[in-house]
Amino acid sequence: MTQDSPFACPKRLVPLVLASASPRRRDLLAAAGWEHEVCPADVDESPRIGEAPLACCERLARDKALAVGNTLGRSRGGVLAGDTIVEVDGEMLGKPVDRQGAKVMLRQLSGRAHRVVSSVALIEVETEQLLSGIAISEVRFDELDETQLAAYLDTNEWRGKAGAYAIQGEAGAFAHLVSGEMDTVIGLPMKLVKTLAGSLEEPRLGKDLES
Numbered sequence: 001m002t003q004d005s006p007f008a009c010p011k012r013l014v015p016l017v018l019a020s021a022s023p024r025r026r027d028l029l030a031a032a033g034w035e036h037e038v039c040p041a042d043v044d045e046s047p048r049i050g051e052a053p054l055a056c057c058e059r060l061a062r063d064k065a066l067a068v069g070n071t072l073g074r075s076r077g078g079v080l081a082g083d084t085i086v087e088v089d090g091e092m093l094g095k096p097v098d099r100q101g102a103k104v105m106l107r108q109l110s111g112r113a114h115r116v117v118s119s120v121a122l123i124e125v126e127t128e129q130l131l132s133g134i135a136i137s138e139v140r141f142d143e144l145d146e147t148q149l150a151a152y153l154d155t156n157e158w159r160g161k162a163g164a165y166a167i168q169g170e171a172g173a174f175a176h177l178v179s180g181e182m183d184t185v186i187g188l189p190m191k192l193v194k195t196l197a198g199s200l201e202e203p204r205l206g207k208d209l210e211s
Contacts, residue, residue, distance in 0.1 A: 008033055008034070009033070009034040009035065009036075009078075009197070010197050010198075010200070012076075012078070012124055012126065012200065013077060013078030013080075013122075013124060013197060014035070014076075014077060014078070015035075015036075015037060015074075015076075015077045015078075016029075016034060016035065016036040016037070016077060016078045016079075016080060017036065017037050017038070017039050017068060017072065017077065017078070017079045017080070018036045018037070018038050018039070018080050018081075019039060019040065019041040019064045019065055019067070019068040019079055019080065019081035020038070020040055020041070020064070020081060020082060021038065021040040022082075022187055022188075024166075024168070024186050024187050024188070025082060025187050025188040026038065028183050028186060028187070028188045028190055029080075029188065029190075032190050032193075034193075036080070039068050039071075039072075040068075041063070041064035041065070041067045041068050041081060042067065043060070043063045043064055043067050045060055045083075045094065045095075047092060053085055053087045053090070053091075053092035053117065054087075054117055054134055056085070056092060057083050057084070057085045057092075057117045057118070057119040057134060058083075058119040058121075058132050058133070058134050060083040060119065061081045061082050061083045061119035061120055061121035061132055062081070062121040062130065062132050064081035064082075064083065064121065065079045065080070065081035065121035065122065065123050065130065065132075066121075066123070066130070068081065069123045069125065072125065074125050075125065075126060076125055076126050077125050077126075078122060078123060078124050078125060078197075079122070079123040079125070080120070080121070080122050080123075080193065081120070081121045081122075082118060082119060082120050082121070082187060082188050083118070083119045084116065084117065084118045084119075084162045084187045085116075085117050085162050085163075086105075086109070086114055086115070086116055086117075086162050086163030087114060087115045087116075087117055088108060088109060088112070088114040088115070093105050093108070093109075093162060093163045093164070094162055095160055095161060095162055095164075096158060096159075096161075096164045099153055099158075101164070102153060102158040102159075102164035103149065103153060103164075105158075105163055105164040106141075106144060106149055106152065106153075106158070106164050106165065107144070107149070109141045109163060109165075110141050110142075110143055110144040110149075111141060111142065111143035111144070112140065112141060113138055113139065113140040113141075113178060114138070114139060114140075114141075114163070115136055115137070115138055115139075116136070116137045116138075116139055116162070116163070116180075116184060116185045117134055117135070117136050117184075118134065118135050118137075118184045118185075118187055118188065118189050118192075119132060119133070119134045119135075120132060120133055120134075120135075120188070120189060120192045120193050120196060122193070122196045122197060122200075124200050127200070127201065129200055129201060131196045131199055131200065132196070133192050133195070133196060134192075135180065135181065135184040135189035135191070135192045136180055136184065137177060137178075137179060137180025137181055137182070137184040137185050138177075138178040138179045138180060139167065139175055139176065139177055139178060139185060140175075140176050140178050141174055141175055141176075142174040142175075142176075144174060148174065152165075152170060152171065152174075155169075155170050157169045157170050157171065162187075166186075167182070167185045167186065168182075168185075168186050
C-alpha cells in the first residue's frame with residue numbers, strides 16, 4: 001500500500017513499534033500497509049479492585065504503550081499498543097490460564113451474545129503525546145454441546161485469547177459478528193488506530209520537550 005493511501009502510517013510515527021507479540025495484530029497492521037517493528041510489553045494485566053471492564057481495557061493499552069515507549073531511547077517514531085477483553089453480564093473475561101478456565105468461559109458464552117472490547121493506545125515519541133480509545137463489537141455464540149466444546153478445546157486455539165476463542169479461526173463456525181468491526185474482535189480496530197493517529201497535534205516549532 002502506498003504512502004498516499006488513507007491507510008498509510010503517518011511519517012511522524014515511523015519507525016512504528018507494536019507493543020505486542022500478537023500475530024493477529026501484526027497481520028492487521030501489515031494488511032493496512034503499516035510497517036512496524038515488534039517489542040512486546042511486559043506489564044501486569046490484572047484488573048484493579050473495582051475497575052470497570054472498559055476502563056481496565058483502555059488502561060492496559062496505555063500501560064503497555066508507556067512501558068515500551070520508556071525503553072526505546074528514541075527521539076522520533078511511535079508506539080502502538082492494544083488490549084482486548086470479552087464482557088458478558090458486566091463481567092470481564094480475559095485470557096484463560098488453562099483448559100478448564102477456557103471451558104468455563106466458553107460455556108458462559110454459549111448460546112448468547114457478548115461484547116468484545118478492544119483498546120488502542122498510541123504514543124508519538126517526538127511530542128510525547130499519548131492518545132487512547134476503545135472500540136466495541138457484539139458477537140453471538142451458537143449453543144455449544146459438550147462434543148463441540150471438547151473438539152474446540154482440543155484445537156488449543158483458546159490459548160492466549162480473550163474469552164477463550166478466536167473468531168477468525170475454528171471458532172468462526174459458532175461465533176458470529178452481530179455488530180461492529182471484525183478487526184475489533186480480532187484485537188486491533190484499525191479505524192480507531194487511524195483516528196488516533198489523525199488526532200495527534202502537530203509539533204510546535206521550538207517546543208521544549210523537557211518542559
